[in-house]
Amino acid sequence: MKKIYVREEWCLGCHLCEYYCANANLGNGDMAKTLKGAAICPCIRVEEDDRISFAVPCRHCEEPHCKKSCITGAISVEGGVVRVDKDKCVGCFTCVLACPYGAVMPSADGHAVQKCELCLQNNTGGAPACVAHCPNRAIIFEEEAEVASA
């Protein structure tokens, strides 16, 4: 299964992945119109200090802590992708606490959680926006085996 991998070696800390992610999840339209004056709420976040930076997306764990912690069954694994059913989510945020990577977060409206679903939940056609727009190919969408052997 293809997952998103981040190569710290090439991450520039430009934060563009966050903006492309936020825009994709808001309809993937004209970014200037969509994000002008808005606080963004992306599913991928860049962690950094003054020496190092890397983007952190969901790892799509085989046995996700978030899924185990969910009290309503809103989080499921579908074909290896950890997905959230926002209709079932009651916004208790237990999963936010449970995720060791900080990859699950409250959505912008604060009523449910959101997480990276490999752009399957938006209209980018399953081609993750952060990968497509990373200027230095630091974020890649690869088969697990290929990344392990590279």
Add this chain to the structure above:
Amino acid sequence: MDLYVHPEFEIVRSEKKCIACRACERQCANCAHGYDAASGSMESYDEKCVNCHRCVTLCPTKALKIVQTQHTFRPNANWSNDTIRELYLQANTGGVLLSSMGNPRPLPNYFDRILLNASQVTNPSIDPLREPMETRTYLGKKAIPLVRDANGRLTENLPPQITLTMPLMFSAMSYGSISYNAHASLARAATALGICYNTGEGGLHRDFYKYGPNTIVQVASGRFGIHGDYLMAGAAVEIKMGQGAKPGIGGHLPGKKNIGEVARTRMTPDGSDAISPAPHHDIYSIEDLRQLVYSLKEATGNTKPIIVKIAAVHNVAAIASGVARSGADIIAIDGFRGGTGAAPTRIRDNVGIPIELALASVDARLREEGIRDDISLVVGGSIRSSTDWIKAIALGADACYIATGALLALGCHLCRSCHIGLCNWGIATQRPDLVKRLNPEVGTEHLVNLVKAWQHELKEVMGGMGINSVEALRGNRLMLRGVGMTQEELDVLGIKHAGV
């Protein structure tokens, strides 16, 4: 008080489009962008902008453009804005003006005044997609006596050659002037393409010895990073006598760039200025050059062709004849539009001659003297496109060197600020956070694409001429015609005027 020099460029930001993502601010090593937290909007500092387009390229909403300032001195055809600005800078600092990359002045470009031929009716053109088209090239001495063994078979006594899949190479750019990742991109691309790249004068980083068969190692006047293994590592050894951007002067890598791996590769103390003297202190004549050529041949067990690189200057034909007689296998000539990581502006802009003229006169002179086959001829100095390359080959070059073109493929936007060391594209810098901006995976891909595209175009043009091998294009000046040139210019180039 210093004389005020107004910024050359202005950063124009569309307030309608800008979403204040701060990518421009984070990406500008010159600090030309800022963020005002109080208003939540971006700010620009025009005086810091070098017009490298890093921000423009990365801006996700394309809210930015850089324009030339309309601020002007009173218009004066003699004293241009640039001339006045440079004079003020010198009055303020007392220093020699520094510049980077190639000569930007609007001097005549002869490639642009040469047109190519194609077949019509009397000889058929060839479709390179349907028929084989040979671009393989061997560089080195060809003129050898044929010797037969007792059975009458030819003995193999051809001197060492460089084998290239096409007559193109990446020219010398030192590790130090450009980054580790830029070198890695060039080395990997050269290997993938079956051509060569050139270490420049900064030695060869230990990680890149594996690309040796596609590497030309350089020996320059500073003798940086040279040892036995280095000389044996490459496909050929190049003695750098001169550089097109700065004929007659040496090089100077400032101590702040000569650090860590760069200093280690150069075998110099960390943080010391790496100064290449103007002359090689052991070369004051053709006879001295011959000694170095033969020393290097001996050091490499006669297994590597020796290249001598010179800048195109006034007596280039006579100099090239001397180089051919020095025992060198290949002569590389660098024209006055060639690039540099740093050179005095006045020298870059005024010293040397165009490569088109130098090439034509050297090729003609070597033929006249009957020594053309003793030496291969490689030229560089602003080969901007496949047609510059094709025209150079038709004028007599065995192969061309490209460097500025290769850097453009790596992301360079020709802002000509390499000497500042803050290259936002990760090319001409040693600052680790900037170097990492050039992912060699991406760089290699772009270089391979560029060269493959040029090779396709070479084949198309050759096919149109009815030529199916680059050997038959070489020195084939009948394929060239000049437009808008004087008889003298046509005579030097050895071509006819269009219509004749």
